[in-house]
Amino acid sequence: MAPEHRSDDADHQCHASARDRMVYGWSVALLGCVAGAVVALVAGQGDAGLSGIGIPIATVLVAVSWWRELGIRATPRHARRTDLIGSLLSCVLWVAIWTQFAFFDATALSPVLSAALGALVAAPAATAGWLIRRAQPSTAPHSRAGDRPTAAPQAADQVRDRIITALTTVDEAEREVVHRAVPVGTAMFDDQVAALESAGDIRVRQWWIRAHPRTWLRLTARGRAKAEPAVTPG
Numbered sequence: 001m002a003p004e005h006r007s008d009d010a011d012h013q014c015h016a017s018a019r020d021r022m023v024y025g026w027s028v029a030l031l032g033c034v035a036g037a038v039v040a041l042v043a044g045q046g047d048a049g050l051s052g053i054g055i056p057i058a059t060v061l062v063a064v065s066w067w068r069e070l071g072i073r074a075t076p077r078h079a080r081r082t083d084l085i086g087s088l089l090s091c092v093l094w095v096a097i098w099t100q101f102a103f104f105d106a107t108a109l110s111p112v113l114s115a116a117l118g119a120l121v122a123a124p125a126a127t128a129g130w131l132i133r134r135a136q137p138s139t140a141p142h143s144r145a146g147d148r149p150t151a152a153p154q155a156a157d158q159v160r161d162r163i164i165t166a167l168t169t170v171d172e173a174e175r176e177v178v179h180r181a182v183p184v185g186t187a188m189f190d191d192q193v194a195a196l197e198s199a200g201d202i203r204v205r206q207w208w209i210r211a212h213p214r215t216w217l218r219l220t221a222r223g224r225a226k227a228e229p230a231v232t233p234g
Contacts, residue, residue, distance in 0.1 A: 002029055004208075005117045005148060006038075006182075012195060013165060013168060013169045013181060014074050014166045014167060014169060014170045014173040014177050014178055014181050015074065015169060015170070016074040016076035016077070016079075016170055016215055017073070017074070018071050018077065019071070019072070019093070020072040020073060020074050020075070020076060020097055021070075021076050021079075021115065021132060021133050021134075021211065022133055023067070023068055023071035023072050023136060024072055024076060024083075024132050024133075025076065025129040025130065025131075025132035025133030026096040026129060026133065027064050027067060027124055027129070027136075028082075028083050028086060028087065028126075028128050028129035028132060029066035029126045029128075029129030029130065029133075029159045030060065030064050030129075030219065031054065031125060032065055032085065032090045032121070032123075032124065032125020032126045032128070033125075033126060034057065034060050034061065034088065034123045035054075035090050035091070035094045035121050035123040035125065036090075036118035036120075036122025036123075037122075038057060038094070038098075039093075039097050039098065039114075039117050039118045039121045040114045040115050040118030040119075041114075042097075042098060042101045042102065043097065043108070043109045043113065043114040043117045043118070044108055044109060044110075044111055045087060045108055045190055051116035059168065063204055068110060069140070069207065071226045072176065074170045074172070074177050075170055075171040075172040075173070075218075076132060076135055076170065076171065077135075077169050077170055078135070078171065078223045079132045079135070079171055080171045082128045082131050082132050082171075083087050083128055083129075083130060083132065086124045086125045086126075086127060086128025086129070086131075087124075087125050088124075089124035089125075089218075090123075090124045090125040090126075091217075093120060093121045093124070094121050097117055097121065100198040115145065124151075125140065139190055140163060143172065150228075152166060156188070156191070156192055156195070159182060159184055159188060159189065159192045160195060160196055160201075162181070163182055163189075163192060163193065163196060163202070163217075164196070164201060164202075165227060165228055166178050166181040166221065166229050167184055167202065167217060167223070167227075168219070168224070168227045169176060169219065170218075171218060172173050172216050172217065172218035173216065173218070174214060174215065174216055175193075175215040175216070175217055178217050193217065196223065199222075200220055200222050200223075201219065201222055201223035201226065202217050202219055202220060203217070203218050203219075203220055204216070204217055205218075215231055
């Protein structure tokens with residue numbers, strides 16, 4: 001199935017809202033700052049800074065991750081990649097500095113140097129969070145704001161095309177967000193999501209909040225390759 005992408009593609013795309021970008025960006029930055037604060041504490045107190053901080057760190061990490069999961073409905077495009085790069089750099093610096101104090105009995109540093117090390121560790125993740133927060137939503141280059149569809153898609157293959165198009169501008173989106181971009185009946189929508197999942201074009205995951213599941217959809221590499229005509233100029 002090769003999608004037929006028309007000039008109204010932007011009307012069928014999901015977009016991460018300003019709140020989505022804000023929550024995701026701040027969560028990445030906060031996690032980086034937590035790592036930096038831990039490094040500053042350990043660098044300033046030596047071995048003494050290692051005692052009793054495991055549970056508070058774990059609590060903060062879980063709380064920030066929970067806040068992000070509850071607070072967003074669509075993950076901004078490329079946010080995961082930006083998050084991974086920034087967080088990985090912060091993690092590498094964190095492990096390198098932590099190891100010196102945990103296993104090699106490094107001497108405690110002055111408050112200024114400790115703060116500088118903490119800022120160094122936090123910087124990559126904080127920068128990644130800022131980039132995610134400032135990123136602007138993208139649209140298909142062939143779209144025109146005034147060319148809006150007036151009818152919902154009816155054919156199954158058209159619905160599948162629209163679902164793929166809807167997911168091109170996000171890394172992942174909640175099912176209801178995608179459904180709003182593809183105005184068809186619930187049964188038709190769910191059937192075509194299942195068909196796309198079986199074909200390997202999208203991946204579906206569920207995350208439970210109390211007794212209520214949240215279903216998230218994202219394009220696989222195969223699905224995004226099918227959508228390339230919609231996001232490639234020309």
